[in-house]
Amino acid sequence: MTLHPLIAALSKHKAGVILIAMQIALTLAIVCNAVFIIGQRIERVGRTTGIDESNLFLLSQQWVGAPSGDDADSIAKLDAMQREDLAALRALPDVQSVSSINSLPLLGSSWNGAIDIKPDSKKAFGRTTYYFGDDQMFPTLGMHLIAGRAFNAGDVHNQGFRDQKDPDIVILTKVLADKLFPKGDAVGKAAYLNGSGKPVTVVGVVEKLQAPGLFNSDDTTYNSTLAPVRLDANFARYAIRAKPGRLEAAMRAVTPALYAVNPMRVLDDNSVKSFADIRHDAYEADRGMAILMAVVALVLLCVTAAGIVGLTSFWVGQRHRQIGVRRALGARKIDILHYFQMENLMIAGAGVVIGIAMAVGLNMWLMTQYEMARIPVLYVGVGVLAMLALGQLAVFVPARRASNVPPVVATRAA
Amino acid sequence: MFIHYVQLGFYSLRRNPVLTLLMVMSIGLGVAASMTTWSVFRVVSGNPLPDKSSQLFVPQLDNWGPNDIVKNGQPPNAVTYRDAMAFMQAHEAERQTALYPVRYAVTPERTGAEPFRVQGHAVFADFFPMFELPFRFGAGWSRADDDAHAGAVVISRQLNDRVFGGANSVGRSIHLGDHDFRITGVLDNWNPQPRFYDVSNHSAFGDQPDIFVPFNRAIDLHTQTNGNNACHENSAPGFEGWLHSECVWIAFWAELPDAAAQSRFRSFLEGYGAKQQQSGRFNWPPQAQMHNLQDWLDYTRVVPSETPVSLAVSAGFLLVCLVNAVGLMLAKFMRRAPEIGVRRALGATRQAIYAQFLAEATMVGLAGGLVGLAFTALGILAIGVVFEAAIARLAHFDLWLITLTVLTAIVATLIAAFYPAWRAAQVQPAWQLKSN
Numbered sequence: 001m002t003l004h005p006l007i008a009a010l011s012k013h014k015a016g017v018i019l020i021a022m023q024i025a026l027t028l029a030i031v032c033n034a035v036f037i038i039g040q041r042i043e044r045v046g047r048t049t050g051i052d053e054s055n056l057f058l059l060s061q062q063w064v065g066a067p068s069g070d071d072a073d074s075i076a077k078l079d080a081m082q083r084e085d086l087a088a089l090r091a092l093p094d095v096q097s098v099s100s101i102n103s104l105p106l107l108g109s110s111w112n113g114a115i116d117i118k119p120d121s122k123k124a125f126g127r128t129t130y131y132f133g134d135d136q137m138f139p140t141l142g143m144h145l146i147a148g149r150a151f152n153a154g155d156v157h158n159q160g161f162r163d164q165k166d167p168d169i170v171i172l173t174k175v176l177a178d179k180l181f182p183k184g185d186a187v188g189k190a191a192y193l194n195g196s197g198k199p200v201t202v203v204g205v206v207e208k209l210q211a212p213g214l215f216n217s218d219d220t221t222y223n224s225t226l227a228p229v230r231l232d233a234n235f236a237r238y239a240i241r242a243k244p245g246r247l248e249a250a251m252r253a254v255t256p257a258l259y260a261v262n263p264m265r266v267l268d269d270n271s272v273k274s275f276a277d278i279r280h281d282a283y284e285a286d287r288g289m290a291i292l293m294a295v296v297a298l299v300l301l302c303v304t305a306a307g308i309v310g311l312t313s314f315w316v317g318q319r320h321r322q323i324g325v326r327r328a329l330g331a332r333k334i335d336i337l338h339y340f341q342m343e344n345l346m347i348a349g350a351g352v353v354i355g356i357a358m359a360v361g362l363n364m365w366l367m368t369q370y371e372m373a374r375i376p377v378l379y380v381g382v383g384v385l386a387m388l389a390l391g392q393l394a395v396f397v398p399a400r401r402a403s404n405v406p407p408v409v410a411t412r413a414a
Numbered sequence: 415m416f417i418h419y420v421q422l423g424f425y426s427l428r429r430n431p432v433l434t435l436l437m438v439m440s441i442g443l444g445v446a447a448s449m450t451t452w453s454v455f456r457v458v459s460g461n462p463l464p465d466k467s468s469q470l471f472v473p474q475l476d477n478w479g480p481n482d483i484v485k486n487g488q489p490p491n492a493v494t495y496r497d498a499m500a501f502m503q504a505h506e507a508e509r510q511t512a513l514y515p516v517r518y519a520v521t522p523e524r525t526g527a528e529p530f531r532v533q534g535h536a537v538f539a540d541f542f543p544m545f546e547l548p549f550r551f552g553a554g555w556s557r558a559d560d561d562a563h564a565g566a567v568v569i570s571r572q573l574n575d576r577v578f579g580g581a582n583s584v585g586r587s588i589h590l591g592d593h594d595f596r597i598t599g600v601l602d603n604w605n606p607q608p609r610f611y612d613v614s615n616h617s618a619f620g621d622q623p624d625i626f627v628p629f630n631r632a633i634d635l636h637t638q639t640n641g642n643n644a645c646h647e648n649s650a651p652g653f654e655g656w657l658h659s660e661c662v663w664i665a666f667w668a669e670l671p672d673a674a675a676q677s678r679f680r681s682f683l684e685g686y687g688a689k690q691q692q693s694g695r696f697n698w699p700p701q702a703q704m705h706n707l708q709d710w711l712d713y714t715r716v717v718p719s720e721t722p723v724s725l726a727v728s729a730g731f732l733l734v735c736l737v738n739a740v741g742l743m744l745a746k747f748m749r750r751a752p753e754i755g756v757r758r759a760l761g762a763t764r765q766a767i768y769a770q771f772l773a774e775a776t777m778v779g780l781a782g783g784l785v786g787l788a789f790t791a792l793g794i795l796a797i798g799v800v801f802e803a804a805i806a807r808l809a810h811f812d813l814w815l816i817t818l819t820v821l822t823a824i825v826a827t828l829i830a831a832f833y834p835a836w837r838a839a840q841v842q843p844a845w846q847l848k849s850n
Contacts, residue, residue, distance in 0.1 A: 015837065019741035026734045030727060037723070064519040064529040065592050068636045070652040113645070161638065162656045164648040195647045233638065234591075266519045266531045289720050296727055299443055300734060306436045307738035313433075314745030366726075370719045 006343055016311050017347055024351030024387055027304045029358035032383040033366065034293040036375045041290040045283045049105035050173070050208030050222070052142025055096070055242045056275040057251055058104055059089075062235040064264040070160045078232035079158045081262065085236065086134075088261045094242055094250035099136040100230045101239040104275070105210035106282035112213070115225060117180050117189075119197040126179055127220045129211035132229040133239070140241045141209075146174060148187035148204030151228040161233035166193050171204040171226040179223070193225070247274065301390060308394035312340065316402040323402055324409025333403040340399035341392060348391035352384045359383065416773060423774030430746065437742045437778050441830075442785030444735025445823045448728040449786065450793030453815055455725050458717045462606035463545065467707035470544070471668045471676070473501065473683050476701040477660050477690075478646045489701055490644060491614040491714060492662040495633075497686075502538065506682045507668035508675065509540035514664050515612060516632055517640040518590035518625070522577070532573060532590070533640060534625035535612065536632035542568070542599075544669050545611060550574075552584035552599035555628060559598075563634055567595035568626040574600045593635060595627060608716045610707055612665045614642065639663045668704075680704060736830045743778070743834040747771055754838055755846025764839040771835035772828060779827030783820035790819050 010017050063081060067074035082100060089098045103109050111130045131137070138150040151171070159165050170191065177186035181202075190199035209224040242250035251272050258267060316323070323336055363375040427434045461467050475497055476489035493501075498512035516536050519529045541547075542554030547568075555566035567588060574583055587594040605622035627637075636653045642663060649659030670676045680702075687700035705713050754767060794811055 015744060015833070016741060019737055019744070023734055023737045023741065026730065026737065030730045030734065034727060062517070062519055062531060064521055068591065070636065160652065162649075162653055163651045164645070164655075165651065166648070193648075194645070264521075264529065266529050268530065285720055289724070292724055293727070296447060296724075296731055299447070300731055303440050303443060303735055303738055306440065307741050310433055310436050310742045311745050314749060317749065362730075366723065370723055 003342075003346075006339065006346065010343065010346070013315065016315070020308060020311055020347050021351035021354065023304050023307055024348050024391065025355035025358055027300050028352055028355030028383050028387045029362050030300060031297045031386070032355075032359040032375065032379050033362050034297040035383070036363070036379045037372075038290045038293045038297075039379070040373065041286040041293075045286050045290075047210065047221070048208065049210040049279075050143060050206070051105060051275075052241075053275045053279065055244060055247050056141070057240050057242065057247065058101075058107070058273050058275065058278065059238045059240060059254055059258075059267075060235070060271050060273075061085075061237075061258065062266045063262070064266060066234040066264075068234055070162060075158070075160045075163075075232050078160075078234065079230065082158075082230060082232060082236050084261055085258055086238065088257050089238060089240060089254060092250065092253050092257055094246035094253055096241045096243045097136050097140045098238055098240050099133045099140040101137065101140075101237050102130070102132045102231055103212040103237070104141075104239060104278065105212055106278050107212045108282070110212040112211075113194045113225075115176070115180065116192050116195070119192045119199065120195060126176060126223060128176060128223045128225045129213065129220075131209070131224055131226045132231050133226070134230050135228065137226065137228075137239070140239050142241070143209055144207040145171075146205050146207050147177075148202070150204060151226075155228040156230060157228070158230040158232055161231050164194070166196055166198050166200055167227035167229055169201045169203045169228065171206055172202055173206055173209050173222050173224045175208075176223040176225065177202065177205045301386075305390055305394040308344070308391060309398060312344065312395050312398040313401075316340070316398045319402075320405060321409060321412075323405040324407055324412075327405065327407035328410040336403040336405070337399050340395055340402055344391045344395040344399075345388065348388050351391075352387050355387065356380055356384065416769070419770045419773035420777065422770060423777045426746075426750065426774060427777060430749075433742055433746050434778070437739050437746070438781045438785055440735045440738045440742070441779065441782030441823055441827055442789055444732040445782065445786035445819055445826065446789030446793055448725075448732045449790045449815065449819045449822065450797065451721070451724045451728040452818075453790075453794060453810070454797060455717075455721050457607055458721050459711075460607065461708060462608060462610045463707060466546070466669075469669055469671050470707045471507075471670050471679065471704045472707075472710045473666055473668065473679070473702065473704040475683070475687055476698075477662070477696065479696065479698045479700075489703065490662040492642070492644070493664050493666050494660055494662050495657045495664060498664040498666050500686065501666055501668070504682060504686070506679050507670055509544045509669040510667065511538040511541040511544060512629055512664050512666050513537040513541065513612060514629075514632075514639045515641040516625075516627060516637050518637075520577070521589045523589070532624035534570075534623035534627065536629045536637065537626050538629050540669070541626065541667075544667065545606075547604050548602040550600045550602040551582045552597070554626075555598045560628055560630055563630040564628060565593060565595045565631050566598045566628055568599045568601060569597055570601050570622055570624050571603060572622065573624045590625070590627070591635065591637075595631075608711060610711060610716070611667065612641065613711065613714050613716050614665060633657070676704075732826065736826055739778075739827060739830040740833060743775065743831055744837060747834045747838040750838070751841050752846050754841040755843045758841065758843035767839040767841075768835050771838050772831055775827050775831030775835065776824060778831075779824035780820070782827055783823030786823050787816060787819050790815070 066081065067077050086098055086100060089095055102111055111132075113128060113130060115126050115128045134156045135151045135153045138145065148171070151169075155169060172180070172186060172191075178184065180186065180191060181189055186202045186205055189202050191202055192198070193200060206226070208222055209226070211221050211224055240250065240254065251274065254272060255267050258265065326336065359375065359380055363372065366372040367374065463470070473493070474489040474491065475493060477494060477497065478490060502510060502512055513535045515533065517531060517533045520532050521529050539555050539557045539560050547554070550571055554568055555564060559566050567590070569583070569588065574580060577583070577588060578586065583597050583600060585597065587596050603622065609620065643661055644663070645659065645661040647660065649655050649661055668679055670679050683702040683704065687696075687702045690696055691699060711717075757767065791811060
């Protein structure tokens with residue numbers, strides 16, 4: 001088929017051609033970026049925390065009338081109350097293990113600081129998040145120790161919530177340990193926390209543990225430091241692992257058990273939360289954004305397809321007579337079909353070329369405004385193929401109708 | 415004449431229902447997508463205190479120095495206790511308050527009732543007039559109460575309903591933590607969105623605070639912050655050590671009604687920073703800056719990034735739907751070229767053709783607006799899936815949104831119709847008559 005008559009015919013319908021091309025270009029730009037956002041969100045939601053999330057839940061509670069001072073007496077009293085709670089929880093039949101904890105991955109509230117291999121560093125070398133818990137932290141969270149040892153009961157000490165005393169020993173996540181000690185020999189080495197001059201010894205390395213904060217940039221989200229410290233305040237959090245399959249029973253049992261220990265506390269519906277719910281809430285916005293983008297992209301594709309069907313139908317109607325003439329002069333049905341398909345391919349081709357530029361431009365604008373990553377070529381490539389396929393799909397019905405125009409039409413008046 | 419055009423339009427729309435349906439749906443969907451996201455956007459980016467937002471300022475002081483890697487060269491968003499107290503004592507603004515979030519357990523007087531949690535803020539007396547809090551009973555406490563470290567409290571209407579059954583509880587006390595607080599006022603509903611007054615400490619969208627207690631009293635009771643605490647280095651042990659540390663956790667607000675007051679406060683702030691440097695606290699010239707309310711919300715990026723991105727995407731969506739509508743209308747109008755030719759030959763002016771097709775477009779726009787209204791209602795129902803519950807609860811359907819939806823649809827359709835209508839008006843009667 002020679003393209004010359006095709007182009008000549010298109011130039012008679014400049015407005016329609018430009019409109020379809022524009023629509024394809026805009027759709028490509030928006031759909032590419034929408035799908036890219038969906039991909040990024042799915043990737044974010046799919047990140048693993050490094051802990052065994054099944055059968056795990058968190059209890060947050062606050063005592064009423066507990067000492068609020070930070071003198072040794074008050075701290076000792078608060079610690080005794082906390083240990084009493086821990087003992088009561090550990091005695092429950094459905095509970096496997098319990099640890100005091102300051103936060104959990106994805107929970108949001110975090111305690112962050114800096115870590116360095118040199119003492120008294122004023123320019124922090126690495127950002128880290130802190131997890132404070134007792135010797136049961138490892139079995140309760142189900143982390144994988146890959147070097148050194150876990151904390152034992154003798155390592156654990158307690159301190160007031162605002163006592164910023166450095167621990168003696170810490171365990172680091174692998175990414176953090178590798179950053180500080182690139183040779184992979186972190187165990188036994190000294191590190192310094194928050195620009196202090198006191199060395200803390202690294203006793204172990206865990207494979208992975210995500211920070212509680214959701215907005216950490218990708219390179220700090222697994223920089224965690226674990227310390228064997230029970231923090232004492234007038235509130236406390238306990239991470240609890242239920243025996244396999246006993247999660248609901250354990251979650252029901254903890255509130256009465258703690259009220260039996262001491263009724264003077266605030267424990268409401270929000271106090272007991274399974275890790276599945278923590279994860280669900282943490283990624284609510286990401287999930288929503290992905291759904292919104294998917295709906296927008298889908299509806300947009302439908303609207304564009306409908307537009308192509310509408311305009312092509314109009315052209316077919318307009319050229320009814322010409323089609324009849326072509327058929328009478330010997331063109332086969334398939335030639336007519338191909339003609340309209342080719343025409344659509346050319347318009348869509350022009351549209352996607354503009355669309356690629358617009359997609360990249362939109363992505364660059366989003367990058368400057370909202371900390372978005374650069375869109376990979378793959379997304380644009382797939383988008384281009386999808387738009388061309390959409391055009392072909394949309395044009396098929398009117399083109400088929402065109403090919404069914406009988407040659408006899410040529411002999412009739414329009 | 416207009417009525418006649420509307421009738422003609424109606425007739426024509428019924429003649430090709432598929433094309434009409436496509437146009438109406440296309441416009442309806444585009445309008446609904448942009449209106450749904452706009453309904454969220456207007457909530458999250460609204461000005462919470464329009465008459466005063468340019469007079470309320472947040473000062474910032476760079477007490478961590480240029481080497482801190484956390485803030486990318488910007489001073490921290492909150493201030494230390496010592497700086498907040500120095501600002502309060504200097505009294506350079508007409509009104510001023512330091513504040514931080516607190517949480518207490520309330521012990522009910524009835525025996526057997528379980529204690530429950532309340533949250534709110536520790537503030538100074540100026541907070542209430544400064545942010546124009548509405549009172550149902552009583553009022554805030556006085557500056558003298560601040561100085562006396564009095565145990566006063568202002569409670570929300572909800573808390574008053576829960577504890578006192580909605581009665582005027584001014585003068586009675588409530589047991590917070592371990593201490594009695596005397597109620598000086600009961601608020602009416604007050605929950606500006608975004609909750610601008612403490613954005614660096616808690617999420618900007620959420621429930622109304624239950625209580626406000628005097629700042630000095632909360633500090634006396636060693637009440638911990640219920641919000642963020644950011645430290646640059648380890649502080650001395652205990653609560654006292656924390657108060658004197660370089661940890662930042664307090665929000666500070668100054669009311670500066672005019673330019674003179676603003677420049678006075680700015681120079682006070684710079685002078686204060688310089689003095690701290692001279693006294694050896696900093697070995698760098700501390701950057702001091704202040705933002706007014708609206709700039710502060712921008713600076714702290716209160717609006718969740720989901721919202722503007724989806725608004726941008728929805729605007730693009732509307733654009734595609736419009737381009738689509740232009741194409742479909744062009745097809746629809748040009749299909750009637752013979753009819754236009756006859757009308758023109760019978761003496762209709764170009765303006766008359768214009769009017770006829772714009773009337774038809776208005777009807778398409780109106781139908782699109784009604785369809786859009788239905789989709790917008792659906793979209794607002796579905797918003798809960800997309801945005802955080804706290805924000806989704808605020809997006810609602812009101813008369814303003816309904817009007818705007820229908821108006822957007824009509825105006826957008828008319829804009830889209832200009833080119834097709836112009837093309838229709840350009841139809842040469844002679845050609846059409848000849849080919850017929």
